[in-house]
Amino acid sequence: MELKQEQLAITHLGPREVASPLDLSVTPGDQVCDYTSDDMQLLFEPRVRAGAAPESLALELAGPREKLFFPPAEVKAAIVTCGGLCPGLNNVIRAIVQELQFNYGVDEILGIRHGYAGLNPEQGRAPIKLDAELVSSIHHTGGTILGTSRGPQDPRVTVEFLASEGVNILFCIGGDGTQRGAHAIAQEVARRELPIAVVGIPKTIDNDIKFCFSTFGFYTAVAEAESAIDRAHVEAKSVLNGVGLVKLMGREAGFIAAAATLASGEVNFCLIPEEPFQLDGEHGLLARLKHRLEAREHAVIVVAEGAGQHLLAQRPDGCDASGNVRLGDIGYFLKAQIQQYCGAEGVPVSVKYFDPSYQIRSVSATAVDSLLCERFARAAVHAAMAGKTDVLIGLWHNQLVHVPLAVSTGQKKQLDLEGELWSSVLAVTGQEKW
Ligand code: F6P
Numbered sequence: 001m002e003l004k005q006e007q008l009a010i011t012h013l014g015p016r017e018v019a020s021p022l023d024l025s026v027t028p029g030d031q032v033c034d035y036t037s038d039d040m041q042l043l044f045e046p047r048v049r050a051g052a053a054p055e056s057l058a059l060e061l062a063g064p065r066e067k068l069f070f071p072p073a074e075v076k077a078a079i080v081t082c083g084g085l086c087p088g089l090n091n092v093i094r095a096i097v098q099e100l101q102f103n104y105g106v107d108e109i110l111g112i113r114h115g116y117a118g119l120n121p122e123q124g125r126a127p128i129k130l131d132a133e134l135v136s137s138i139h140h141t142g143g144t145i146l147g148t149s150r151g152p153q154d155p156r157v158t159v160e161f162l163a164s165e166g167v168n169i170l171f172c173i174g175g176d177g178t179q180r181g182a183h184a185i186a187q188e189v190a191r192r193e194l195p196i197a198v199v200g201i202p203k204t205i206d207n208d209i210k211f212c213f214s215t216f217g218f219y220t221a222v223a224e225a226e227s228a229i230d231r232a233h234v235e236a237k238s239v240l241n242g243v244g245l246v247k248l249m250g251r252e253a254g255f256i257a258a259a260a261t262l263a264s265g266e267v268n269f270c271l272i273p274e275e276p277f278q279l280d281g282e283h284g285l286l287a288r289l290k291h292r293l294e295a296r297e298h299a300v301i302v303v304a305e306g307a308g309q310h311l312l313a314q315r316p317d318g319c320d321a322s323g324n325v326r327l328g329d330i331g332y333f334l335k336a337q338i339q340q341y342c343g344a345e346g347v348p349v350s351v352k353y354f355d356p357s358y359q360i361r362s363v364s365a366t367a368v369d370s371l372l373c374e375r376f377a378r379a380a381v382h383a384a385m386a387g388k389t390d391v392l393i394g395l396w397h398n399q400l401v402h403v404p405l406a407v408s409t410g411q412k413k414q415l416d417l418e419g420e421l422w423s424s425v426l427a428v429t430g431q432e433k434w
Contacts, residue, residue, distance in 0.1 A: 003044075004405065005057050010038075010402045011186075013195050014386035016067035020385070021105055024064055036063025036382075042399050045362030062379035062393055062400035069197075069387025070168065072105045076125065077384070080112035080166045081117065081144040081182070082174035083322055085358070086203045086217035088365035088373040089144040092173055094135040101132045104385055115149035115174075116181055119158040127165070139373075142364045151321030152181040155188040162189075162196055169197045169384040175204035175215075176412055177322035179276070179392055183405035184388035193298065197384045200392040200405055201376050205361045208253040208412040211394035211403040216372040217365065218255065224360035225260035229302060233266040235352040236298040243289070243299050243338060246354040247331030249361070250304035251324055253414045256360070258425045268292055268299045270425050271330075274308035274415045277434045278338060284434075288339040293347060295319040303330055330356055375400055 010245075025032035033273040041058035048054045059349040079096055093111070100106040110127040138145050144324060162185075172182035179200045182257050183402075186198040202209040205221035225248050232244025250256045254272020261267040269285060271277050278284040292299045305327055309315065312328035319325050335353045342349035365373060372395075375376035379393045415422055425431070 001261065003057060007407050008057060008059060010060050010388050010404060010406060011190075011390045013069050013197055013389055016065065016069045016106070016386060018068040018071045018295075020064060020066055020068050021053065021072060022064050022103060024066075026066060035066040036061050038065070042396055042401055044396070046161050046397060053343050059394065059396055059401040059403065062402055063295050064382040065386035068385045070385055072385070075100070075104075075106045075169055075385070076108040076110070076166045077106060077169040077171065078110040078112050078162070078165070079130065079146065079171045080115060081148045081171065081203075082115035082172065082178040083150055083203070084147060084175075084205075085143055085148065085361050086205050086215075087142060087220035087361060087363055088216040088369045089148075089173060089203065090135075090138040090141055091365050091370050091373035092136055092201060092203070092216065092377045093130070093145065094258045095374045096171055096381055097130050097135045098132050099381040103299060104381065107131070111146045114147035116151065116153040116158065116178075117149045118146075119161050120153045121161055123153070139370065140364055142362045149321075150177070152177070152184065153296055155181075155184040158185050159188045159192060159194065159196070163194060169199070171199055171201060171380055171384065172201050173195070173201045175202070175206070175322070176209060178203070178322070178411055179209070179405055179409045183390060183409055186405060189389070197389040198391075198405075199380045199384045199388065200408075201380050202392060205256060206250050206253050207255040208414065210411060210413045211392065211396060211401070211408045212413070213395050213398070214372065216376055217249055217361065218259075219368045220363060220366045221249070221256055221360040222259040222263060223366055224363060225356065226263040228267060228295055228354050228356040228360070229260055229264040229300065232352060232354045233264070233300050236300055239298075239350045241293045241297055241342075241347065241349045243293075243301065243351045244354065245301045245303070245335055245338070245351055246356070247295055247303050247305055248356065251306040251327060252412050254304040254307065255415055257302050258415055258421055261302050261425050262421075265428055266300050267302050267429050269301045269431055270429055271301070271303040271307040272415060273304055273309070275417055275434065276310055277308060279308075279311055283432075286337065289338065290342070290345060290347055295348065301334070303334060305330060308334070
């Protein structure tokens with residue numbers, strides 16, 4: 001579906017009449033940090049043919065606004081973390097609390113326990129009060145101090161709870177399922193004409209959220225995945241015809257597998273959900289692996305968990321609580337197939353199977369992700385204080401932008417098989433098209 005400019009318009013709770021306490025500038029060149037005005041936009045497609053005028057949609061830039069919707073003294077904010085863990089969750093919680101308290105002077109901040117369940121008094125635990133002191137050193141630890149869970153709640157119950165607690169800003173930190181939930185909450189808020197801002201912050205190691213070049217946590221997960229690949233390479237090289245087989249997270253998108261493959265530089269086959277591969281036949285994985293072993297006596301294969309699902313005879317039914325389709329185990333399947341094939345071909349092989357699984361996402365954030373967390377969190381606070389709602393903080397060409405939740409959710413971002421990342425993976429692995 002073709003996107004239209006009007007779909008990128010950001011919803012506001014109402015007129016902004018409160019002067020921001022941030023004391024920034026509107027004068028360029030005065031060496032004082034500037035407010036961002038609503039009419040500053042970023043082209044969706046910055047590439048343009050020489051001589052041609054740019055023809056593109058534009059996204060609203062994120063950043064501090066000179067006038068706010070909420071008087072800081074009247075704000076009661078709440079933060080919820082949902083879905084699977086992701087490095088940097090605690091950094092985001094900390095930066096939201098610090099920005100609200102130190103810079104805007106907001107003292108009432110709640111931490112919602114265990115995802116959206118904590119917004120349903122019949123299911124969740126009571127919220128905890130957050131302040132800068134409590135969160136001062138949480139960014140050194142992986143996980144989320146608030147706890148998390150998968151699955152939505154009835155938005156009517158959630159909004160009833162927010163209203164009864166006097167919460168007027170809700171920060172929803174999570175992946176696509178969480179942001180769909182945030183959109184449903186914002187719609188219910190609008191239906192009831194309540195002054196509650198709902199702002200989403202994109203989180204997933206899979207890096208599959210639209211309008212977001214990189215979600216926080218992705219690069220940390222890639223670094224962890226790279227060390228698993230490097231160990232698999234050591235194992236593979238140490239025996240005759242060793243095969244290091246590494247399964248990595250990535251349900252519908254192969255960003256972790258592709259980026260870790262590139263970072264490691266030791267991978268011969270990188271299998272991702274976006275590109276179905278063949279197992280059998282002259283050009284299939286098994287025959288290619290045999291050639292590789294004949295030539296180099298070892299090989300490294302990286303497979304994203306969502307790759308090759310078409311090859312599995314048996315797959316679990318249904319979806320998890322976030323609505324993600326349950327996957328069959330491609331890792332064990334490949335291991336068995338390689339052993340069986342090599343046995344039949346009379347090729348000795350030793351498969352060393354690595355499944356780093358949750359290890360790549362339960363660690364604390366590396367510097368690159370810590371930096372992203374700070375940027376996302378502070379932009380989310382600026383947006384909320386300005387009364388922007390039903391909005392996701394996106395990252396487009398390294399600029400933070402506002403994206404309506406309605407257009408950023410529902411369909412996940414996937415790796416572009418014609419793009420630079422995948423072409424680099426093909427170059428570094430030497431892998432041909434299936
Ligand atoms: O959603 C991100 C993700 O890391 C996926 O890659 C992975 O399949 C999933 O989480 C597993 O999480 P859980 O077991 O907690 O549902």
